[in-house]
Amino acid sequence: MEKTVAQEENEREEVIVVESTIEWFLQTRRERDKNLCFWVFFVSFLSWVFVFLTRATP
Incomplete structure (x- = not known):
């Protein structure tokens, strides 16, 4: 009887660990x-600025 209670507690702890890992x-x-x-x-914005500056300068 004690063994099954201990096993159940271990299983519960494992489930909690798995749930917290998934959450993380x-x-x-x-x-x-x-x-x-x-x-x-950011990169697309920088490339757009670069294209704009190169086109704006004659």
Whole structure:
């Protein structure tokens, strides 16, 4: 009887660890996606400015 209770507690702890790991992964993924969007926007903006400046000068 004690063994099954201990096993159940271990299984619960494992589930909690897995859930927190998934949460952490999703959170870091969201932050990475935000950073990626920022860099894509920034690089496209810089390239647009470069093209504008090279076309504007005769």
